[in-house]
Amino acid sequence: MTKVKVFVTLKESVLDPQGAAVQGSLAKMGYGEVADVRIGKYLELTISETTRDIDSVVKEMCEKLLANTVIEDYRFEVEEEN
Amino acid sequence: MTKVKVFVTLKESVLDPQGAAVQGSLAKMGYGEVADVRIGKYLELTISETTRDIDSVVKEMCEKLLANTVIEDYRFEVEEEN
Secondary structure, rough: OOOEEEEEEEOOOOOOOHHHHHHHHHHHHHOEEEEEEEEEEEEEEEOOOOOHHHHHHHHHHHHHHOOOOOOOEEEEEEEOOO | OOOEEEEEEEEEOOOOOOHHHHHHHHHHHOOOEEEEEEHHHHEEEOOOOOOHHHHHHHHHHHHHOOOOOOOEEEEEEEOOOO
16 A cells, blocks of 8 residues: 655645635734745545556646646655555 | 644544545546545645744644644644745
């Protein structure tokens, strides 16, 4: 089994209203030092043994389903396990 | 400015229907080797200079707003910047 961590984030140029809402709430709660909040997705994939190259398979999955590459960036880390 | 990366994930014991849906879609798309998908949140906080201790402030924010500690776990990494 291989564990892969995928991070999907909005591109810098894309507005993040959810992040802005969280930042506003934090400010009201007394955490005015938080200047900016950006919210993304964090996925943990467990991949069973395969003859395919993990890196290229994960890249394909990100491009096709996990990230919307028009407005989102992604990166991933492959972790060996067992 | 300090950058903090926060990872909020569902606890192991909590069902993740969103992850199950993504895993099902991946299987239909020909990625049957993906045995499990868990989906969480990934937040990037930018924190301006403060006299408070960053670690304890971030912990407080997670407990109070960013994570629902009944069903979610969180961890964070503090990165110095500029």
